Amino acid sequence: MSKKPGLNLKLNRKPKIAMGKPKNYINREDTKPSVAKGGVTGGKSNSNGRKLKGADDGRRKRVDSDQLKSFKIDRNLETTQRKASSGKGRKGNGKASPPLEYATNTGKATSRNPKNVSRIAKEVAEMGSAPNDSSKKHANANANANARANSTKRLDNSTSPRKIVRDKKSLKTDSEVVDDKPKKKKRIRLDPYDTSNKRLDDGTAINECKKDKKKDLEENAPMSKNAQFRGIQPSPSILSFVEDNLLGRRRTIEIQRAGYNTELSAPLDNIPFSTNPERERIEENIFRNKLEFFAAAKVSSSFPAPEIPEIAFAGRSNVGKSSLLNALTRQWGVVRTSDKPGHTQSINFFKLGSKFCLVDLPGYGFAYAKEEVKEAWEDLVKEYVSTRIGLKRVCLLIDTKWGMKPRDNELIDLMERSQTKYQIVLTKTDTVFPIDVARRAMQIEESLTANRSLVQPVMMVSSKSGAGIRSLRTVLSKIARYQGRELDGGCIVWVLVIGDLLRALVDDGKRAGAITMAIEVRMGQEILRRKNGYLVQMGAMVFGEGECLIVRNEDFREDGDE
Numbered sequence: 001m002s003k004k005p006g007l008n009l010k011l012n013r014k015p016k017i018a019m020g021k022p023k024n025y026i027n028r029e030d031t032k033p034s035v036a037k038g039g040v041t042g043g044k045s046n047s048n049g050r051k052l053k054g055a056d057d058g059r060r061k062r063v064d065s066d067q068l069k070s071f072k073i074d075r076n077l078e079t080t081q082r083k084a085s086s087g088k089g090r091k092g093n094g095k096a097s098p099p100l101e102y103a104t105n106t107g108k109a110t111s112r113n114p115k116n117v118s119r120i121a122k123e124v125a126e127m128g129s130a131p132n133d134s135s136k137k138h139a140n141a142n143a144n145a146n147a148r149a150n151s152t153k154r155l156d157n158s159t160s161p162r163k164i165v166r167d168k169k170s171l172k173t174d175s176e177v178v179d180d181k182p183k184k185k186k187r188i189r190l191d192p193y194d195t196s197n198k199r200l201d202d203g204t205a206i207n208e209c210k211k212d213k214k215k216d217l218e219e220n221a222p223m224s225k226n227a228q229f230r231g232i233q234p235s236p237s238i239l240s241f242v243e244d245n246l247l248g249r250r251r252t253i254e255i256q257r258a259g260y261n262t263e264l265s266a267p268l269d270n271i272p273f274s275t276n277p278e279r280e281r282i283e284e285n286i287f288r289n290k291l292e293f294f295a296a297a298k299v300s301s302s303f304p305a306p307e308i309p310e311i312a313f314a315g316r317s318n319v320g321k322s323s324l325l326n327a328l329t330r331q332w333g334v335v336r337t338s339d340k341p342g343h344t345q346s347i348n349f350f351k352l353g354s355k356f357c358l359v360d361l362p363g364y365g366f367a368y369a370k371e372e373v374k375e376a377w378e379d380l381v382k383e384y385v386s387t388r389i390g391l392k393r394v395c396l397l398i399d400t401k402w403g404m405k406p407r408d409n410e411l412i413d414l415m416e417r418s419q420t421k422y423q424i425v426l427t428k429t430d431t432v433f434p435i436d437v438a439r440r441a442m443q444i445e446e447s448l449t450a451n452r453s454l455v456q457p458v459m460m461v462s463s464k465s466g467a468g469i470r471s472l473r474t475v476l477s478k479i480a481r482y483q484g485r486e487l488d489g490g491c492i493v494w495v496l497v498i499g500d501l502l503r504a505l506v507d508d509g510k511r512a513g514a515i516t517m518a519i520e521v522r523m524g525q526e527i528l529r530r531k532n533g534y535l536v537q538m539g540a541m542v543f544g545e546g547e548c549l550i551v552r553n554e555d556f557r558e559d560g561d562e
């Protein structure tokens, strides 16, 4: 801000009013923003309008003394009054009036000699409005500044929330006044036959549309796996097998009423009301033999020589492989089990007497082991099932609750390729309802009908309750029993009952001119008939390589020869 003498003069006159008053009073007033005072106060000021130290004080003192010396109030009073009352002066004065007002006010408020002060103030004001060129200029400048200040003030006011609220109110009231007249609503005439505009019609068309869409969605929506499972209708034969063997979740009272001793381990694997010791309860002699561990292998090179036929137990970790070995032999604790997946970490070979070998494989899938270790187990199992000489059957264990998993299918594919005989065994059947046991068996049977190396039927067991263990023993003991016949080179035909259908399969793809051996498997309970040293049950005729006649259950005629 450039300072000019005239302006300084004028500005420096103002503090004169404060003469004889406490100095700090003036200073305090001067600290207010100059704009707010409504006039130019002069002196150097910072952005807040606060006077900078040293910029004004010395000059103010000088001006005060000047005023005392040079202004002879009595002599000039009349002249100044005349000049001030002239048009130009009035104009300038009018605009520069706020400082005067401010000065008088301050004088009133603080003066000790009110008379003198008011008089001096009057004179100063009149001096300030003198028609001096420079002062005129500054008066104009002051006026402009004031105008700007006022406009800013006005702006400030207009933007203040109170003002806005008031304005809004006033607007509202104005509009209310205007809107007092009742509005006429436009009526839209609807074409009752036009359903194109769905928002305007009465809604019936929309509802119908929605219903149709919902129906379509319901019909076309893919069923969840669970819903698909619930939709399975098990065949009557499977259902009756489940009921006869008390498979599925059963109440203790139900088992007791059926005559089983629930205080024994695996109570359903018993002859009702039997008091025999553990191993003597086993109906198949071969399983009465002592179970003995004789080899363990973590790599294929440490497999024992294949001297006796082997039956292996494969499946996911924690599916119940080791437990099943114990349950089949009723020799609890020979094979170690754990509720933590990944307990069996090597291929363990157990001799059952001198003629038979049971093999406990490590599991695959989730297990408490490092990824690379699990991969090694899986590779070892794959190598064993696909290359092992003397391996007569793999019991592929599936948890009844969860069903088949991708890794199970992987192993099945491998066994199909390597023509390894395998049979599905559903485990932990005691954890689900009987109907779900039947459903799972049905589901797996149907999904694997095309598989050639699969041995039907699907077995269902519970190592805990003992349900289905007897049936599995019967199936497995036959493998040991008929090893010699198979090795004779004769053609073996397996006739299996799947639901109400008999299916004839040529074992090992050998050509058959006549049936040398047939076995009826009725939902896991095989009825074996012997004739001329061979197991013969007429019912299926094999005509050529891989060809066979499928005979219905009702066409099946039993000879009754033992």
Ligand SMILES: Nc1nc2c(ncn2[C@@H]2O[C@H](COP(=O)(O)OP(=O)(O)OP(=O)(O)O)[C@@H](O)[C@H]2O)c(=O)[nH]1
Pocket (backbone or CB within 6 Å): 315, 316, 317, 318, 319, 320, 321, 322, 323, 324, 336, 337, 338, 339, 340, 341, 342, 343, 344, 345, 361, 362, 363, 364, 427, 428, 429, 430, 431, 461, 462, 463, 464, 465
């Ligand atoms: N409820 C019930 N639990 C069972 C049954 N069979 C096994 N179990 C339990 O399942 C858990 C795992 O059993 P294991 O026999 O160790 O399973 P595994 O397949 O050998 O497991 P890995 O050796 O880890 O591959 C144990 O806690 C058993 O008690 C069954 O039929 N019913």
Ligand SMILES: [Mg+2]
Pocket (backbone or CB within 6 Å): 321, 322, 323, 336, 337, 343, 344, 360
């Ligand atoms: Mg195990």
